[in-house]
Amino acid sequence: MTAALYYHPEAYTTNGPQLMGRNAAGASFLRGFLTYSRAAEFWVQVSKLEYARHFAQQAQAMGRPEPVKAVDQTRLRGLMQAGLVYHPTPGIGEHAFHRAAYGHGAWSLCGITHTTSSTRVMDALVALTTAPVQPWDAVICTSTAVKSNVEQLLQAQIHYLQDRLDIRRLVLPQLPVIPLGIHTQDFQFTDSQKIAARQILKVDEQTLVVLFMGRLSFHAKAHPLAMYQALEAAAQATGQSVVLVECGWHGNEPIAQAYADAARLACPNIRVITLDGREAADRQTAWASADIFCSLSDNIQETFGLTPIEAMAAGLPVVVSDWNGYKDTIRDRIDGFRIPTLMPSAGLGGDLALRHALEVDTYDMYCGNTCSLIAVDVQAATQAFIELFQSPDLRRQMGEAGQQRAKAHYDWAVIIPQYEELWKQLTEMRQAHAKDLKPLQIPWPARMDPFQAFAAYSTQRLTPQTMLSLVEAEPATALQRVLAYRQLAMVNFAKAVLPTEAEIQAVLTTAAQGSHPAAELIQAIPLERQPLVFRSLAWLVKLGILQVSA
Template identity: 40%
Template structure:
């Protein structure tokens, strides 16, 4: 066995999946610890712990996950001891504070390696921006879990650098490396269990010819994935299912509150009453382990800037399920379109600098900020329906895509591979370290999300973007009637106050009575302030399937 090449910061909060408010970062933390135990090759696993209670929790959790190597908990007050392993792995991007502490006894003592989870919060953005002013070195790294995240991190750093250049005349910036390394999964543990499949399908009342589509994760219309495109697309596919086949949607997750639960139920009843929908508590260990086996396909139509990677679709591929996911952030790296599933195009409206400004002033909460950005991010409903139709109708396609996904997960995302990438990074940083002696109009840290996250969507709504009325909507009057009916449904427009008034919609949509038109033409009749507000809201009209991209006619 080799000596350790990294210590990792362990606080129970970051690794605990038994908590009521289970988040993706907790599942990722537990997975990382399991991966280190099984695939690091270490004969000694070292954790830096902030509190004595964390030391006990680390020992207990590591043993529960099968650790047989020696375990050592180092108090955070003894940070200098990280030099014994050469690298400190952090569960987030907050590296500057530790870099300043490291400076006291020499920056070349060890490397700091952080990782991105959400990058949309004030805390995460501040941590990333501070990489420029903290004493980070070339032998440090911030792991980005997807190419889209690296682009947004780079954009944030560029904005901060521009401000420092203007304010201080700064010309030289030392930044950590920004490697792209995905999150990992335990592929073998997610293999289909036929006994679990039979048991769950019996419990759910699933017939032999029925098709089960699984959505696993936190159930939140403002902070995870708005369910409208899923309900519309899958509901329409269910209505066209082969004779004798019923389509079931299993929502495996948890609601933050009764408002969320009520909104999901209201939307389901209004948009897809024919769809058989089941809710199971995805926080329960038995559910998290077995529910994959009950399904025939998986979906996550993320539209949220809080998302950066999307672990559940990779878990689904490991379980042999075809995936219907959005062409969004890390999902663009993981799901191979038309091979392991379908990536559904997304469209982001903007600008949204007002959302960033209100959040900065504490006038809006973080949930309101990300919910507002999501409201102006559309998922292509037509493409969603087509993807679900194809999978519902063709068991052979489901099997081929599922097997391709399983192979892709095994080759790229199994923890054995991901830990190998970590080890290669640690070695590269050690080599670098060994050669060392002992005017934007907005705050770059609170950038317009439509600009900061520009690489997330398939395309961005611009003046030249051409739109048309969605199929079944005859004219502007029908479009306005449709959108007003939708707005009345709880959760359809969680930030309704950000939408233009009915008169603005009516004035602009009259342009489309004559056929497809550009965004510039649609908003031309409105005063400038109202035109800007209406222009981004056109993305919401695409989101709720009142409008479609004119290119879809091709």
């Protein structure tokens, strides 16, 4: 299956200054794609050709010798050969407008959800209702929970359009659910690695290590108080020695201090170790040392959650909130425990949305205010930890079950074929039905041909019947004047839309024979270049080389 990746290095690396979930997912996807894709050649759409070279280097480093073909913004027609473009965002609406110039059936578009709570993403999602997306396009939803969120946004916008414009027919992309993947082999650790990791942390054999992996952001990831309280209560109830490893990064020093203050108050008897989750060595130490994984996410910016799957791949029992993607990935009391969550009913948060929309609150405050009103059941989390603390057999049983599930359902070896099967289905649908579409006269109203949009501005318009003649009768002299003017910065800046010297000479030679309709001046020009040279006749009038004759 051939598909082009919309490739910008930033979207597929974890080496940036601000590591986000989408970066981790993108880097993991690219590695999975280059490992398991069945493509006979690779295509990339890039904004800069240097990005294509970067992709080719990545492919070669992964042992893929297949050719890499690149399409930049000036040659989008080349995407017709690829047949489909995969974008690592849900905002495929703007790209549907880009496609419109070549026909709505020229190629398929496929996006994917990451966070859907930001204004930029929500605007992009509701824009799908009016963008020229087609049934052979798709936005992959990484969980059933985020699919429900996307459907809520789309349905609300549809109701708005129906009420405002009495719209009855809408075309939307498909919304398949395909989870994110991981490389399960990355989370296999030997006994010696586990022992070494615990020695690094100075943790003895009798102490249980509970791990949280991810951004340490109480307002935008997972509020830690529920975890702190549950660990303290479970440790007190069982007498078990517990170490909490928080492997991540704080956005700034005040956030780091907030975590330290909260841990000191809520779990004073739990030793807390903080590791830098941006460092591969620290991540390996964290995974290898852990006995139990915990992620009590309570934030609307979370849509899937990779770390619990990584924990399962590492053979760890998990304690997670019953929230978003965790509902799909973690089987309660099989792979671990899903802890109940509570949020207010619809109708009680309109002020939160409005404060953010009016920029009274930043995005961080919007997420933080919202998550402050979402609860994780501390008592249920405490009981889950008690059961796991007291039973090595339960920890082993759940860890093994999760490990099998991660490999069977969430390894990229399983997920990439699902992507390629979707792309194949979209392509087949497009090839079967795109021919039935009627082209629109103005496919992108907000980006109209300026000579149409501003037609009322000029005295007259250049048409095939417009009579033109040379200002000076000698074409050689006229050509020399044009070439001299082209040396001027104020003329040559527009060279991308100007005719070649040979084309100018052909026009002037014909014009030397007297006054002609504009259409006749371009007859010697190759057919594919005639429209561009025809409009350049106005440029020759601008330079005083040609004139409009009666």
